[in-house]
Amino acid sequence: MKALGMIAKDNKSSNRVEYYRLMTFLEILSILLYGFVFLFLLKDSQELVVDRVLTLFIATMAFFSTFLEIEGKIIQYLSLISFYAFTAQILLCNFLNEYSFYHFISLLIAFQAISIACGGIRVSRAYLICFGVIGILGVAFQTDMDYINKFLLCGSIAILSILLFIVIYAKNSFEQKLKFKEEFLRTLVSKTEEGILITNFEGDIFETNTVAISMFGYQAEEIENKNFSVLRKSHLTQEEDDKGVNQILENKFWNDEITLVKQDKSEFDAFVSITLIKNYGQEFLVYRVSDITMRKSSERELVNAKDLAEQAAIAKSSFLATISHEIRTPMNGVIGIANALDNTELSKHQEKFVNTIRRSSKNLLTIINEVLDFSKAESGKMTLELIPCSLKEVIEDVLDLMSRSAIEKNVALTSRIDANTPLDLITDPTKIKQILTNLVSNALKFTNKGVVHIDVRARAKEKRTFYLEFKVTDSGIGIPEEKLSNVFESFTQSDSSTTRKYGGTGLGLSICQKLVNLMGGNIWAKSEEGKGSTFIFSVKTSEYLKESDSAPIILSEVNDEEMLMGYKILIAEDNRINQEVALMILKGLGGTADIAENGKETLEACRQKNYDIIFMDVQMPEMDGLEATKLILDDESSFGSPYIIAMTAGAFAEDMKICLDSGMKDFISKPIMMDRLRSAIAKFRELVEL
Known part of the structure; x- marks a missing residue:
């Protein structure tokens, strides 16, 4: 009973305990009624007082010690002693011919005490029937009682015996249920x-x-x-x-x-x-x-594996950044010299050689950019920059960028924007351009004749928010149906011969998928081998409502040969080839420049001359470009206030952020592209002319 008392705590269990105590109370009440009957119907009852007091004491102990094993056993032993003592008394009186009805009543009361403590159903029933019948017969054959008293006493004995049996039966049934529940709970606890x-x-x-x-x-x-x-x-x-x-x-x-x-x-x-x-x-x-030792061990292994993976990712990013820098530095010289040669008088054979160099350099640069983009997307370092932009300008920029490739392959490059599509958007135009450029480049690569078409329309429009759907359709070689589901996987092309014939890393479409997912959209493809392909992607965007139209600042138009004319220019660059390339490029834009090979020389040059513009490399010996920039900007009285443009082989967004945070005004990644250089110089001129 102890375990049950500790474990049972729900309302249902508490109600059952109260029920059990009620049965015990009714049992005590029955005993008191017996005493009431005999005390009031019998004239000489002083001999029964001690018996009744003992019985009441035992019953009270039973009530207040329902679930205490030791006290319960004491009650049982006292009841048995009482029973056997009174039985011996009756036998002795009977032997001495001194038996009286009062001694028989004492025996009944002693039996009641036994029934409280250990009253099993079978034993209680036998005792109640036996002594109930004997008690009734004993009363019936008494000669000194009138019939009314006999009837009342016999009826009371019969009714109270039945009531006592019912109470004992109910209490024992409940005890059996409690015992079963106790054993069940013990088994349940032991098996958990x-x-x-x-x-x-x-x-x-x-x-x-x-x-x-x-x-x-x-x-x-x-x-x-x-x-x-x-x-x-x-x-x-x-x-x-x-x-x-x-x-x-x-x-x-x-x-x-x-x-x-x-x-x-x-x-x-x-x-x-x-x-x-x-x-x-x-x-x-x-x-x-x-x-949970095994679980904690697994968690520790997962944490260690995560740490190792993060360390590997950092090492990979560092390796790619280093490789990118080391490749872009000589490539800047190759592309710069090729561009310079292209501006000289060349024979047809020489022109062909120069074009081959430029095309090969461009392909190599594309591969490097794809690997870097994939690495950034894979490491989760890509972030969105949601800004107002013009959809029309985004499409035009992509067409302008890819038009030369389309002309070289004699493929028509067209576009259409649905009339119901908003043109002013809030989105990340750079990411959309990158996705479209990859898809158009991929389409041109596998299309030898026909057309590559860009179609744009708004889908699922709700107020100002909608999905912008782009379709890039080509009339190229198409993709086999069994290969279509794998086209967005990394380093995947339709078959190995495709890589050998058309080139590429197989990363372009994978990068597109990662960018589209970053923008909360989806990308998929439709294709039929020999009949072309259609790549479709949608990105979530919103319409930009202009509050007012401000007139754009229009710079005076200048020729390339006059862009830098009259400005004092310094090139901070430690690589000799890149120095020569930069000098040639700037000369083509009308500028002449001084050279500094490290940060210290840059500071010394700035002390000697107040430069208008500095093209600053980042990684240089003795003092890097970042430290030199901070020192220059912190001491305007010594160095003036030049417009500093980063010109570095770093190609990551982090590289640009570091440069701009140091105080540089703009960022150009090597190899130097003329369009990007012109744009940076235009910003400089815009600031000067305001």
Whole structure:
């Protein structure tokens, strides 16, 4: 009964306990009614007073010790002693021919005490029938009682015997149910995979299951004499203890992951849940302990694997940045010299050679850019820059960029924007251009004749928000149906011969997919081998409502030969070839420049002359471009206030951010593209002319 009293805590269980006590109370009431009958119907009843007092005392003990095993046994023993003592009394009186009806009544009362403590259904029924019949017959054959008293007494004995049997039957039935529930709960607790420890509110253990015993390596009698704090690796501070106690009192539970100690002093990770149970005026704590050593070990392995993966990603990014810088630096010289040669008088053979150099350099640069873009997308370093832009200008920029490739392949490059599509948007135009450029470049690569067409329309429009759908259709070689599902995978082309024939890394479409996903859209393809392909992507965007149209600033038109004329220019560059390339390019724009090979020379040159514009490399010996820039901008009296443009082989967005954060006004990545250089110089002139 003890375990049941600790475990049963729900309302249903409490109601059953109250029912059980009610049955016990009715049993006591029946006994008192017996006493009432005999006290008032019998004239000489002084001999029964002691018997009734003893019976009432035993019944009261039974009521107030319903679930206490030791007291219950005491009641049982006292009742048995009472029964046998009164039985011996009757036998002795009978032997001495001194039997009286009062002694028989004492026997009945003694039996009532027995029925309270151990009244089994079968035994109680036999005793009640036997002594009920004998009692009624004994009363019936009394000669000194009138018929009315006999009738009342016999009826009372019969009714009260039946009532007492019903009460005993109900109480015993309930005891059997409680015993079944107790055994069921004990079995359930013993079969659970969790260790169960039951303590008082101070944490002293007095009940466990076999799992807990096995988990901690103690014998049952050993662990049940310990405090739970002994099983913890580290003892709680007073503050931690108070906090835990308050949480248990407020929420009736507490749980956490802690380290526990076995008997052999070995440690293990555990999840411990503590539940507060209040029953019968007492408080118990039920500890549920789960061994999570394997899980914690797996978590640690995952964390280590994550750290290693992050370190590998950092190493890969660093490696790619270094390789990009090392490749772009000589490429700047190759492309710059090729552009310079193209502006000289060349024979047809020489012109062909120069075009081959330029085309090969451009292809190599495209491959480098694709690898870098893929690396950034894969590492999650790409971010969106949502700004107002013109859809028409985005499409025109892509067409302008790809028109030369289309002309070289004799392929028509066309576009159409649906009339119901807003032209002023808030989106990331750079990402859209990159996606379209990759798709158009891919289409031109596999189209030898016909057309490549860009179609744009708004879908699922709701107020100002809608999906912008782009279709890039070509009349090229198409994609086999079995290969169509793999076209967006990294380093994938329709077959290996495609790479050999058309070139490329197989990263372009994978980059497109990552960019589209970044913009909250989808991309898919339709194709039929030999009849061309259609690549479709949609991105979520919104319409930009202009509050007012401001007139654009129009610079005076100048020829390339006059863009830098009259300005004092300094080139900070440590690579000799890149120095020569920069000088040739700037000379073509009407400028002459001085050279500084590192940051210190740059500072010294600025002390000697107030330069209007400085093209600053970042990675230089002795002092890099970033430090030189900060020193120049911090001391305007010594160095003037030049317009500093980064001209570096760094190609990542982080490189641009670092340069701009240092105070540089613009950023040009090597190899130097003339359009980008003209744009940077135009910004400089715009600032000067304002």
